Amino acid sequence: MAGKYGPSSVTLTLEDGPGGTPRGLENFTLNGLSAKDMSEMVESHGLGDSWKERTPTGLLDSAEIELEMIWDTTATTGTHAIFLAMDDGPQDDGRELVAVFGDSKTWTRDVRLAEREVIAAKDDIQKIKVKLIPTGAAVWS
Numbered sequence: 461m462a463g464k465y466g467p468s469s470v471t472l473t474l475e476d477g478p479g480g481t482p483r484g485l486e487n488f489t490l491n492g493l494s495a496k497d498m499s500e501m502v503e504s505h506g507l508g509d510s511w512k513e514r515t516p517t518g519l520l521d522s523a524e525i526e527l528e529m530i531w532d533t534t535a536t537t538g539t540h541a542i543f544l545a546m547d548d549g550p551q552d553d554g555r556e557l558v559a560v561f562g563d564s565k566t567w568t569r570d571v572r573l574a575e576r577e578v579i580a581a582k583d584d585i586q587k588i589k590v591k592l593i594p595t596g597a598a599v600w601s
Contacts, residue, residue: 465562467492472559474571474592476536477545478552488529488539490587495559495567496523497598522569522594525557531578531586539588540578547572554595570596 472493473482498521501514532538547555554570561567571592579587 461563463563469562470559472557474542474557475555476542478547478555480545480555481536482556482558483537483542485527485529485539485542488532489527490530491526491528493525493527493559494523495561495569495598497521498523520598522598524574525571525592525594526589527592528587528589531588543573543576543588543590545573546576547574555592557592566601567598568601569594569598 470486470493471484472486472489473484475481476483500517500519500521502517503512504515505511505513529539531540533540535541552572554572557569557571559567571594573590574593575589575591577589579589581587
């Protein structure tokens with residue numbers, strides 16, 4: 461149904477390794493998710509222009525995705541298992557990240573796991589932070 465939606469209507473899945481099994485992340489994610497798409501631009505103003513001008517290069521991209529999550533050691537479905545295998549070779553496939561917003565508006569993006577940090581802090585639960593680097597096309601459906 462068209463309209464406004466809150467955080468409980470979002471689902472987020474990521475493959476647990478390059479070419480692996482999709483695993484749910486929405487119940488672990490603490491900082492939310494931004495599906496940010498960008499068009500690369502170059503400055504194209506001349507010497508006599510009083511305002512900056514920009515022209516798209518034809519390249520599209522998405523921003524790096526940083527997730528802060530609850531660290532969970534449940535076999536196969538916990539964040540420790542999902543982020544255990546770093547993407548460390550040029551032959552690795554990307555991991556498919558799928559975010560579904562509101563009334564099934566789906567954003568699909570291949571990403572690479574570039575960083576993983578497990579954090580234990582005083583007066584807090586144990587957490588994991590990851591950085592995902594987009595690769596290839598982002599698709600809305």
